[in-house]
Amino acid sequence: MPLPPIDTDYLLEFLSRLLNTPSPTGYVHRAIDFTEETLQAFPELQISFTRKGALVARWPGRQDDIPRALTAHADTLGAMVKEIKSNGRLKLTKIGGFAWNTVEGEGCTVFCRSGEDVRGSLLLEKASGHVYGALVNDLKREDDNMEVRLDARTASEEETSQLGVEVGDFVAFDPRVEITNGFVRSRHLDDKACVACIVAGVKALHDAGLQPAQTTSLLISNYEEVGHGAAAGIPPEAAELVAVDMAAVGNGQTSDEFHATLCVKDSGGPYHHGLSERLRGLAEEHGIPHKVDIYPYYGSDGEAFWRAGGDVAVALIGPGVDASHNYERTHLEALVATTQWVIAYLLS
Numbered sequence: 390m391p392l393p394p395i396d397t398d399y400l401l402e403f404l405s406r407l408l409n410t411p412s413p414t415g416y417v418h419r420a421i422d423f424t425e426e427t428l429q430a431f432p433e434l435q436i437s438f439t440r441k442g443a444l445v446a447r448w449p450g451r452q453d454d455i456p457r458a459l460t461a462h463a464d465t466l467g468a469m470v471k472e473i474k475s476n477g478r479l480k481l482t483k484i485g486g487f488a489w490n491t492v493e494g495e496g497c498t499v500f501c502r503s504g505e506d507v508r509g510s511l512l513l514e515k516a517s518g519h520v521y522g523a524l525v526n527d528l529k530r531e532d533d534n535m536e537v538r539l540d541a542r543t544a545s546e547e548e549t550s551q552l553g554v555e556v557g558d559f560v561a562f563d564p565r566v567e568i569t570n571g572f573v574r575s576r577h578l579d580d581k582a583c584v585a586c587i588v589a590g591v592k593a594l595h596d597a598g599l600q601p602a603q604t605t606s607l608l609i610s611n612y613e614e615v616g617h618g619a620a621a622g623i624p625p626e627a628a629e630l631v632a633v634d635m636a637a638v639g640n641g642q643t644s645d646e647f648h649a650t651l652c653v654k655d656s657g658g659p660y661h662h663g664l665s666e667r668l669r670g671l672a673e674e675h676g677i678p679h680k681v682d683i684y685p686y687y688g689s690d691g692e693a694f695w696r697a698g699g700d701v702a703v704a705l706i707g708p709g710v711d712a713s714h715n716y717e718r719t720h721l722e723a724l725v726a727t728t729q730w731v732i733a734y735l736l737s
């Protein structure tokens with residue numbers, strides 16, 4: 390049976406709106422709420438939330454003897470206000486694993502407790518070439534050398550406090566979403582691209598009047614970037630878990646921006662061979678453009694569940710994303726391939 394068609398306009402529209410919804414780990418409610426609103430269009434899904442704030446959509450299948458789960462994460466890299474400096478600027482602490490140079494010069498938003506959002510940009514503390522000369526090149530990009538310059542009149546700790554900014558406020562970096570010739574260039578395609586693939590997969594089955602072969606729970610997790618996202622939220626009866634997360638593109642990697650990848654091993658070791666082989670067979674059967682790869686510095690929510698004691702088969706698939714945890718890019722072809730793979734698994 391051929392796979393049902395995917396509404397690519399819908400996929401890109403949802404993805405673009407999700408990318409533009411800030412959601413650093415710990416401050417993910419806006420992205421979770423937006424995903425919930427979108428999934429409300431599919432009454433066959435039973436939506437609930439974990440106490441930790443993740444979204445779970447239970448999707449009754451034609452059978453219920455080998456229940457399944459799929460997961461993708463809505464949280465992203467970001468930062469938190471560590472200190473208000475005496476000059477009114479902010480020192481940050483990172484949320485998730487990234488290098489400061491990947492966000493140097495980027496616009497950002499500080500989410501204050503009052504509900505105010507304060508805009509600014511992340512810069513090297515000694516940023517002006519005319520003032521600091523070679524230091525602009527030589528200074529190490531580390532916490533103490535980076536600061537947020539707020540777009541507000543402040544030159545002291547007191548004036549910044551009066552804006553409502555406090556230690557512990559979350560900070561999100563601008564995603565700068567741009568879609569050109571099928572390329573999607575943005576921060577945080579990890580893992581919003583895969584949330585979009587799952588949502589587009591739900592819509593494809595819904596529009597075709599199909600239901601999954603097995604009852605399937607969709608977990609949109611909210612703490613993946615710090616390592617424990619899907620540790621909770623997968624129903625205990627689930628026998629299989631397919632984590633949908635970006636594939637790492639770079640020198641020596643088979644992954645690219647035009648294919649979906651099956652990851653067979655990452656920093657956490659090998660994935661489940663039997664489930665991985667089944668997914669590989671489905672990709673071959675349906676002619677889904679795919680690669681098989683190993684990611685050198687990578688962990689997934691599938692492993693988070695394994696480490697938490699989850700007794701399931703776990704596999705990992707996802708679209709190739711260039712320059713991951715940096716200014717990322719993928720292509721619609723990889724998104725479609727990933728969505729097809731999700732659909733083929735759901736129907737199998």
Ligand SMILES: [Zn+2]
Pocket residue numbers: 462579580613634635
């Ligand atoms: Zn990820």
